[in-house]
Amino acid sequence: MKLTELPNIGPVLADNLKKVGVETPEALRSLGAEEVWLRIRLQVDAGACLHQLQALAGAEAGVPKKELPPERKATLKSFFNSHK
Secondary structure, X not given: OOHHHOOOOOHHXXXXXXXXXXXXXXXXXXHOHHHHHHHHHHHOOOOXXXXXXXXXXXXXXXXXXXXOOHXXXXXXXHHHHOOO
C-alpha cells in the first residue's frame, strides 16, 4: 500500500512524509501521528498546522480526519497547542 492510499494523504503530504523518512503506512503507524507531525514541522514545514496533525492521525487510524473521535481531536489539539 502506498501512503497516498491512506485517508487524508495527498501528494504533498506524502512527499513531506518521505522527506522525514516515513515511506510506508506501517512506518506512520509505528511512529504515530504526533511524532511524524513533529518531524515534518521541524524538518520540512515549520508552518505545519493542526489540520495536518489531524490528517496524519486519521491516516494512522485509517479514517477521514472528520471521523476522528472528539476525544482524539481534543488530545491532538492539546498536543498542537503545546508545540506552538
